[in-house]
Amino acid sequence: MATVSGPSGPVIRDPGQWATLSDCKKVLVVVHTLVYGQRLEDVFELLRSDLRIHVMFTMAPHAFNPRVLRYLEALDGQVLPWSKAVTTEFDLILAAGSQGLEQLHGPVLRVPHGAGHTKLSRPGDAPSRTVGGLGRNYLMWGDRVVPAAYALAHDDDLAQLSRTCPEALPIAEVVGDATYDRIARSLPLREDYRRALGLRDGEKLVLVSSTWGTGSSFNRMESLLPRLLTELDPVAGYRTALLLHPNVWSGHGGWQIRAWLRENGQGAVPLVTPEADWRPLLVGADFVLGDHGSVTLYASMCDVPIVMTRFPGQGVNPRSPATALASLAPALSPTHPLPRQLAYARDHYESRAYHGIADRISSEPGRFNRNMRKLLYRLLRIGEPAHEPSTRPLPLPEPLPTALVSGGDV
Known part of the structure; x- marks a missing residue:
């Protein structure tokens, strides 16, 4: 006005x-x-x-x-x-x-x-x-x-x-x-997303996802981050990406998040900006480390092994598919090496059981x-356009960042 x-x-x-x-x-x-x-x-x-x-x-x-x-x-x-x-x-x-x-x-x-x-x-x-x-x-x-x-x-x-x-x-x-529909439409394009992310043949993308709040993975990041840096060696073919709920960014600011991650990790895990579309990364991932957030639940669609980093039972709807997923997916152990736990999740992955959980999304x-x-x-109160609406595949993502960006907020 x-x-x-x-x-x-x-x-x-x-x-x-x-x-x-x-x-x-x-x-x-x-x-x-x-x-x-x-x-x-x-x-x-x-x-x-x-x-x-x-x-x-x-x-x-x-x-x-x-x-x-x-x-x-x-x-x-x-x-x-x-x-x-x-x-x-x-x-x-x-x-x-x-x-x-x-x-x-x-x-x-x-x-x-x-x-x-x-x-x-x-x-x-x-x-x-x-x-x-x-x-x-x-x-x-x-x-x-x-x-x-x-x-x-x-x-x-x-x-x-x-x-x-x-x-x-x-x-x-x-x-x-x-x-759900956009991810399902995009699953056949997995290799296209992996190439766009910059993944080479044989590299294994570990997507680490955290929702917001005190029951989230990020609330315990001081113990998880050093393990991501020291145990998932790029020489062994691992690539990692950290996906934080946008409410974490809004609640603390990008400068503070980067500062915490640099100091506590004494290094850098590639950090996905909150404005980026996380769905292509999920389609291209080889493993998901996640909590009770939506990203982990959508991972049940993708034939990708899931390891639960945290699950605050008292704050979660007991009838939800997220609770069912937490009962099925293996839980992160504080004492065993991460590569062994990822291999365990892969070897014990039951596609039909996870798809049964995914069916509860839609x-x-x-x-x-x-x-x-x-x-x-x-x-x-008007007529629809005279054509069927189509479901588009997800757009190709930007290449994975290689390190935390210095300076201010994204």
Whole structure:
């Protein structure tokens, strides 16, 4: 919104009055955090080429949104300040979080911001702990269900919702999981991703993944990092990459993370930036060392041996596929050499058992785009484009970094 001086005081001009395409449906994408924005990309991309629709973005209040402005600048979309967003009427609002949605005007479509609804709410968030994203405190404001629609990935999520917030059942719909479909579409291209990452024949990529919070791998990185540096020798053909949840970066800052890793490790493990797409690395990996985060769960799709670095049972939904994965995958031992543990995980890998866990990520494999587009246009009250939406393979990644970058934040 622009403000200029006039004879009677400030004149406020709505940027929409200068639009070349008029009478478009107005869609607002609410980005609370970098993760939420990345999760929503596969949703608003379904609206990309429709000249009847104008997509705008806003940054909502959240503790982990320091990197959101950079993300929105890279998108080069029209960004509304939150103060403007809450006073504007929209035809559709897309969100992967709950904070502040009750202030917006228009039908809200909620999507999950991760796989499997794994984490439990914090003990003080409600009278009793509930599954993150599926409790009343995430979906209701007073006696009102805030979203007009809630797009879930699996039938199990619908069953969980019936226990934790039955008021939201009428607006819930199982559509599948976009990341599941993108990874599945990309698995046949594994060798292409490995070449793009710069992996040579025979090299073994060990992807180390950490979610955020005190139950994460990064919370114990002082013991794991030296082992990655000393036991996974590049001469023996190992390449490592460290993938930290963007909330870790937002909570501590890139300079501090690099400083900690250099000091504690007395060296450098290649560190994947939070803006990078982690999914091609997962497709190209030979081993995954992970915790209860979504990345480890998606690894169950990829025929890649998994070693659990940490699993905080009391903070995890006991009915989630992540809990089932922790019961199946071998756990990291503090005393045995890492190469032997990786070999053990490879030798005892049972593809069918892991695929059974992966099946719990999506009840609509390969059908997310079809189902989600149908839901989007139903809410917009216009007809869908006259073509089938396609699921694109993941883009080729940048080559793996060779060391931590010196200096400030990425």
